[in-house]
Amino acid sequence: MTQRAEGERSETEPSGILCDMTGQTGEGTFVTTGWKPSPQVAVEAEQLAGRLGLPYVRRSVGLERLYARTGARFALVVERTQRTLHMRGRRVALRFHGGMGLVRLRHALAGRPDGMLLACDLRPGEVVIDATAGLCGDALLAAHAVGPGGRVIAVEKSPLLAAVVAHGLAHTRLSPHAADAARRRITLVTQDHLAYLAGCPDKSVDLVFFEPMFDAPAARLEEFEILAAVADPSPVREAALREAARVARRRVVLQVHRDSDAVERLGLRPLPVGRSSVTRYGVLDL
Ligand SMILES: C[S@@+](CC[C@H](N)C(=O)[O-])C[C@H]1O[C@@H](n2cnc3c(N)ncnc32)[C@H](O)[C@@H]1O
Structure with missing residues (x-):
């Protein structure tokens, strides 16, 4: 790596x-x-x-x-x-502004539980690979959770999305201060996560997180329509999960739509699904 x-x-x-x-x-x-x-x-x-x-x-x-x-x-x-x-045909553009990650971070700071943070159970100083970076909302939360001694490597396959997000991470001031500090702990890598993970040494990070694309009501917003049009829609492959289990020391986490059978199919331990939650989590403890 x-x-x-x-x-x-x-x-x-x-x-x-x-x-x-x-x-x-x-x-x-x-x-x-x-x-x-x-x-x-x-x-x-x-x-x-x-x-x-x-x-x-x-x-x-x-x-x-x-x-x-x-x-x-x-x-x-x-x-x-x-x-x-x-x-073409859309008035709204896709930009980096912290988005839902920022909203969730504010909630977390106010003491509200967050599904991704609960599933990952991150500790100060940990190193995380977010293998499906997208707009780096989850990466922002993870970067906050690992604190000043930790960091997040966010891997994104779409070069267009990565071009927008990499610049945003480097130059867009976020508020509150905790969010701005978190964004500085994220390194964006433009690559397929399988290729990236394959290049990482054994047990070189603490946790690998995956959230592949899925259809959700939010996708009807123009901004998400653009994201969906340029993002890689593939599900997480078994080979990527195997590599993640080799590279991570503590845990691999998969977040998918609540109707998806990927958690069981990939042999992960399912976490309880919140009643109103659109997504569910599967974990592999190492
Ligand atoms: C649902 S979005 C992730 C959203 C992200 N967790 C957030 O909070 O903004 C999935 C992202 O993973 C990316 N992706 C899908 N397959 C990938 C792969 N093999 N390697 C790297 N990125 C991938 C997609 O292009 C998309 O941007």
Whole structure:
């Protein structure tokens, strides 16, 4: 496993990704800027496009005109303070703002129980791999739970999502202070989690957490629609779970939709399901 210093983040956007392969839908993406970018932002956008293997399109007209001109479905927009992912026909863009993770962290600070934290039972100083980073909501909670001596390595396969979240983790101040401190303990890695875990030494972290995609009412929000369109929808494979059990010292946790049979199918110990909970957890104690 590549060792990184506390707070150091990688934006390991792999190069050579073809334009029509970035969205899971197979439709194209271009990188552009906001209106009237500074020369520095324009260079940053062009460089990001190069790293992602995507076309850079100068922002001369509105996004809808650019979609029509290029035939693309997604636009990754680079601005001075943020990167946002836009989808044709949607007014809302996907951005990093802490989202539900921030809401849950505020609840946790107020003493409310959180299903993921209960399932993981994290201790100060622990090192966690969040193998399905998404918008890093769970990673934020985990990073809070492990405290200043711990850290979270968040692994995300979608380069578009990772481009937005990596920048957000590095530059977006969160409030309260505990959330901002937690975001600095997260390192984002853009890779398939099976490949990442395969490169980690035995028993090199304390816990590995998985939450694959599933359909939920929240998916009807435009922001989640964009997430779902670019995220990898695959369930967790047995091989990934095996690697996680090799790499973790203490526990592997899987969170799935409450109707999923993945917990039993993968041989995990099911935790009791909350009456109003949309999800359920399975754990493997090591
Ligand atoms: C349900 S979302 C996770 C949400 C996240 N826990 C949060 O709090 O924001 C699942 C994420 O895992 C990613 N993913 C799915 N399979 C993956 C894999 N093999 N390697 C890395 N990331 C993967 C998807 O692209 C998606 O972003």
